[in-house]
Amino acid sequence: MTGKHKGVAKFVADQNENIYISGCPCHLVHIAAQKAAQKIPIKFEDLLVDIYYYLDKSSKRNLVLKICQLMCEIKTHKILKHVSTRWLSLGKCLERLLEQWDALKMFFEQEYEIEKKKKGKTKKKQLFINPSESFFMAACDYIIKKLPVNDPRALLHHAEVVDVKVRSNQKFCSVEYFIDKLSMALVSDTASDKNSMKDQLEVQFAHYQIENLSPDITDTERIDITWNMIAKIKGTDGKPKYSELSKLMLGILVIPHSNADSERIFSQVRKNRTETRPNLSVSTLSSLMVVKTYMTSTDKKCYEHTYTPKQLKSAKSATYQALQN
Template identity: 35%
Template sequence: MRYKDVLEVDVHSSYNIRSDRELMIGQQARDFMDSPRSKLCPEKIEEFYTNVKHLYKSAVKYIKERLSFFIWCLTSFSTTKVISRRIKERLPFKDPVLQHAEVVKTVKQTALFSSLHFFLKRFPVLIPEGTTRGEIEEEFADYQSTDITTCIDDRMDTTRGNIGPPVNEEGQLMFKVLPRVMVSLLCILHSSAHCERVFSLVRKNKTEFRSRLGQESLEALVVAKSRSGKAIERVYKQQDLKDYKSAYYRSLRANN
């Protein structure tokens, strides 16, 4: 599968199907199947895994059929070859952004600066003010030859943020700019889903009954509601509550 296009893989061939023990069924299901309390006979276990394979095959078939029908509706072409080509064109399998994004991985020895250069050239805003690409390239070279095993964390963004503390023999930070650039790469939106959620939140707050809601108030509402966690569970300091109350009264007096 590594050397084939995803859509060209025959999912119905037994050669491309994992063994029963390697199928992804979830940890809880795996523990239940292995535990004595399941009391499942071998025939039932075999039937279960057969249904799992059937589910995966049906899901892939459904996706391919839906994509084919969608492309057919857009292009009005019914030729299978044309539809297949259209699918490959619309799905981002070979998108250069995705291909170069591998530079953010923790495998730093195989990372290429050309990939990082791709992002710096495409998104100049990633370059911090007062910094040149040459300085970033120098830090990247030092990064590849420096042991950062103590900085590695389960979260990739934390790992990239942790590579800043190492210092050189003169007691200066070795990586001043590179961590900021790497974390910025992780902030690049991979889809429009987040933007759509913001638009939906704006529509829910600025309705026809609140048509005179000001831009500053709307922005404050969206920011407050976008914060993680439940609003009712948030804990505020007493001083913060006083500041909020004072700001509210000042706003009322200004409007009156």
């Protein structure tokens, strides 16, 4: 897909030389974790299984672990069992392992001191205690190699301009970079061409850098909410003070940084258009996807939604017609 010579990326780049192509960060981080895990002398799956069975049948060990949990002020949760045939259990088991890490470390340190004279029974306990610098070094080496983190010409470098907490350290050249990339979508009624828009943005950016923004704006959890609040700041003339600048920053924020959403849609399509439903029309499939995406975004189940009488009547009518046909 992202091949430089014959991939889709090369075809798209030939059509638009200004396009920015980068590998999906989610996939890159996943691969980095895989490569880093190879540096650890024990497999995570084996570690989870060994810890579970080491504690499973011993009430004494569970009692000692509970004491360690209380001493570390950690919730007294049990260690989950990982089943290799249910690969989704791996994530939950690892989360529980990390949650109980301090207590488990204290527990195995005590066990190691007790059983260190027994040969062949402390190897994995020792591996559990030893630091994993090689894991982090391998992960960082791969990420630095694959992601353009040090390329001053890269989009990721210039995108730091949206961070309001470091606005005094940013330069207008980063704004100019996105003016060239997004100018067609940013020209408004008050900016008749690119030059006038650049002049307005330069003035607004200079004022923004010295603006004393309130903590209510800078301390928000989401950067898009921050820029929505900045867009509402008005000048002495009663008009929005950062109208063009906020539009540019929000335009930067909508640049896709991963293809996870697209692949999630592909997965949903495969789950709905199955071998038992091969004749499902595109319009029906599209409607199903819209409804399911909406339900996912609102975090509500289908039976929790309320429907208008008109919607219910339309649904009943469509069902009746389908049965008649």
